[in-house]
Amino acid sequence: MSVPVPLVIGLDVGGSSVKYVAAALGSAPGDAPQVLRRGTLATPGRRPVAGLVAAVAEACGSDEVHALAVSIPGLIDSGTGRVIRVANLPELDGVALQEELASALSLPVRVINDGHAAAIAEARWGSGQGRADVFTLALGTGIAGAHVLDGQVRVGANGSAGELGHVVVEPGGARCSCGQLGCLETIVGAPALQAAWRDAGGSGSPVELLRAFGDGDPRAVAVVERAASALADAILTLLALVDPGCVVIGGGLASAPHRLVLRAAQLVAERASFHQVPPILPAALGRWAGAVGSAATALECLGEDALGATR
The missing domain is CATH 3.30.420.40 (ATPase, nucleotide binding domain)
Known part of the structure; x- marks a missing residue:
């Protein structure tokens, strides 16, 4: 062929x-x-x-x-x-x-x-398709983000725009790989979630953690609620600064049945004050x-x- x-x-x-x-x-x-x-x-x-x-x-x-x-x-x-x-x-x-x-x-x-790269694909052909203004997040080992306008990523003056994983959501918290204390990655990144799950008495990967959360395991509920709360706070900061038309969340930690994404979206809606809350959607293109x-x-x-x- x-x-x-x-x-x-x-x-x-x-x-x-x-x-x-x-x-x-x-x-x-x-x-x-x-x-x-x-x-x-x-x-x-x-x-x-x-x-x-x-x-x-x-x-x-x-x-x-x-x-x-x-x-x-x-x-x-x-x-x-x-x-x-x-x-x-x-x-x-x-x-x-x-x-x-x-x-x-x-x-x-x-x-x-x-x-x-993930933002280009999701904004053009995934959950952001047909929307002119999309902010994407990818939750995995780290947390990547990007703002896409009319199909093009806005990289900022120095190419580093969109690093929502390094927004501080817990001042004085755990040290991040970037050197700061309390970045979003120190709570929602896969290694951080796995460590918190282990400390709570659970076992297995973040996938098992999210499954246990869905089953109502109180240990998992505590860990995921903390992560969803931190993610919601970061998204509210994003809405205040960028005001995107749509937020698309992907990566391994956001895969179906999208428990972490859906809970964070609920908390954003509950906590929003002046913010215009756009659709917060799970990514469509997967890994x-x-x-x-x-x-x-x-x-x-x-x-x-x-x-x-x-x-």
Whole structure:
């Protein structure tokens, strides 16, 4: 079977795994990328550039690749694609990742923040589809966020806008990987939830915690109520500062049946004063949103001339 061209690769790099998609243009302008194959690999350790090059080879097989985009869970220099800081992957700190991958692969490469990649996908083709103003959150090991206007992420003056996970919701609380005390991630991030669940006498992952919450286990209820309360406070801060038209919450901790998201949305509605509370929706694209958003970014970095020539 012939492979559509141009073929691009989108990588979504997480703390423990790299999700990849090999994709081509959608069937019509504005459509989501056509995903041809996808998979998951272990996150590379001491040699991250070599590991990501190997991930591209795994993703493309024997097919020719025309562009690559990589989403990273940290701060990126949006002009150069240099990694500024990744709290959960310190091996990448300071790496000129876009330049090094482009040199190693002889391809156009774009490096973007993982929250931005997921936001692109969710705002254009997920729960935010058809809405001009969307703020997305991804709840996982860390908490990524992004503001999307008319399908484009607003990255801020220095490329670091949207970091809601580092809004302080518990002054003097636990130390965050960023160095602050009491960030949202220290309560709602997956490691924090798992630790709180363990301290409460529970066992298992945050998925088991949320299941126990749904079953009414009082230990789980206490842990999840604290997390939902912190998330609600952060969302209220977001509403006061940004006033988005829609809030979309995804990531592993927001997956169906969406218990944490729904409880936080209830608390936002209860606590809102002057705030105009927009729809607060679970994400639709699941754990592949970041990789799909990266693939869309890879297609865009080919340029309109290249894309038009292959339609």
